[in-house]
Amino acid sequence: ERPDLSDRFLGCLLGLAVGDALGAPYEGLTSSDIFFRFGAPDVIARNPSGDTLFYTDDTEMMIGVAETLVEHGEIRGVDLIKAFVANYHPERGYGRGARQILETAQAGGDWKSVAETIFPGGSLGNGAAMRVAPVGLAFHADDDKVWEQARKSALPTHRHPIGIEGGQLFALAVALAVRSDQIDRKEFLTTLYNRAETEEFRWCLRAARRLRRGDSISALGSTLHAHQSVGTAIACFAACPADYELAVGRAIGLGDDTDTLAAMTGALCGAFGGVKAIPAVLLDKLEDGQNPKGKSHIIQLATRLYERFQ
Ligand code: F2R
Ligand code: MG
Numbered sequence: 001e002r003p004d005l006s007d008r009f010l011g012c013l014l015g016l017a018v019g020d021a022l023g024a025p026y027e028g029l030t031s032s033d034i035f036f037r038f039g040a041p042d043v044i045a046r047n048p049s050g051d052t053l054f055y056t057d058d059t060e061m062m063i064g065v066a067e068t069l070v071e072h073g074e075i076r077g078v079d080l081i082k083a084f085v086a087n088y089h090p091e092r093g094y095g096r097g098a099r100q101i102l103e104t105a106q107a108g109g110d111w112k113s114v115a116e117t118i119f120p121g122g123s124l125g126n127g128a129a130m131r132v133a134p135v136g137l138a139f140h141a142d143d144d145k146v147w148e149q150a151r152k153s154a155l156p157t158h159r160h161p162i163g164i165e166g167g168q169l170f171a172l173a174v175a176l177a178v179r180s181d182q183i184d185r186k187e188f189l190t191t192l193y194n195r196a197e198t199e200e201f202r203w204c205l206r207a208a209r210r211l212r213r214g215d216s217i218s219a220l221g222s223t224l225h226a227h228q229s230v231g232t233a234i235a236c237f238a239a240c241p242a243d244y245e246l247a248v249g250r251a252i253g254l255g256d257d258t259d260t261l262a263a264m265t266g267a268l269c270g271a272f273g274g275v276k277a278i279p280a281v282l283l284d285k286l287e288d289g290q291n292p293k294g295k296s297h298i299i300q301l302a303t304r305l306y307e308r309f310q
């Protein structure tokens, strides 16, 4: 039996936070390092190191997006940057560009020109995608609205077409996952492919669709560039949508940007399967209590998001 919509909202946000925290210790390692030091993908997701799972910038920024939607009902750049700054803890591991933009905004400076000039053509990092899940949930019944709101949620920090489209495609993937009763891998990837505008994402989603059972997903990339991670996470989910541990474990097993790959994969598995998709042992370990924006806050946000947008 399919979980109801409120349960899927919750599964999505918690699935993202748990995936992020689970993948965080491996960020920057190579795939073979992870395999030989920590074991196969399914083992990784079953045996988190330590008693508490601490999330990173991925979840911290997702919380800012969710708070903005709950409070204002839509995304406006000025509100969003305020939420990002209010939640900002640099020690959670932000990208270099994101850090400069948020610290400029924090100091009352001209953050918009920093966002425009920080990298040639703007940032194409996967930061807009890793945080955008609440947009996909809120507007899941209207793909054009998802596309438009995801763009607005990217722009404060990501001006490059690839950075923006990474956010838009991931938001659309969340919308599809949350409203689907079953996932047909090829159909899921084709829907996203048909929406993709940049050559980079068209290549990636075409390559994802061509993969066959047993093929390695690693050819799709696992870096913190949007076109080398967003399609990868989507492919990890589409290959086994009903198996959180395996999908997230495989994402981590690819190496490099492991927290973000696992966050995005986990968000999709949770949006599709609801909270029960996430192993209870992992959920129990997600940070709470000490952190006022820990697990309890995320649960409350998912509930409010559902109440406001259902
Ligand atoms: N930043 C991290 N982890 C630290 C990883 C260190 C890394 N191995 C290293 O050596 O630098 N994690 C978090 O950042 C990612 C999300 O990043 P976001 O929010 O998109 O930030 P930013 O700074 O805009 O972009 C990330 C990096 O991508 C490169 N880049 C972006 N635009 C570029 C362009 N137009 N041309 C060339 N390079 C570009 C830069 O290196 C940026 O710093 C997530 O993984 C999150 O977990
Ligand atoms: Mg991170």
Ligand code: MG
Pocket (backbone or CB within 6 Å): 065, 127, 128, 129, 131, 132, 150, 153, 154, 167
């Ligand atoms: Mg976003």
Ligand code: MG
Pocket (backbone or CB within 6 Å): 027, 224, 257, 258, 259, 260, 261
């Ligand atoms: Mg990362």
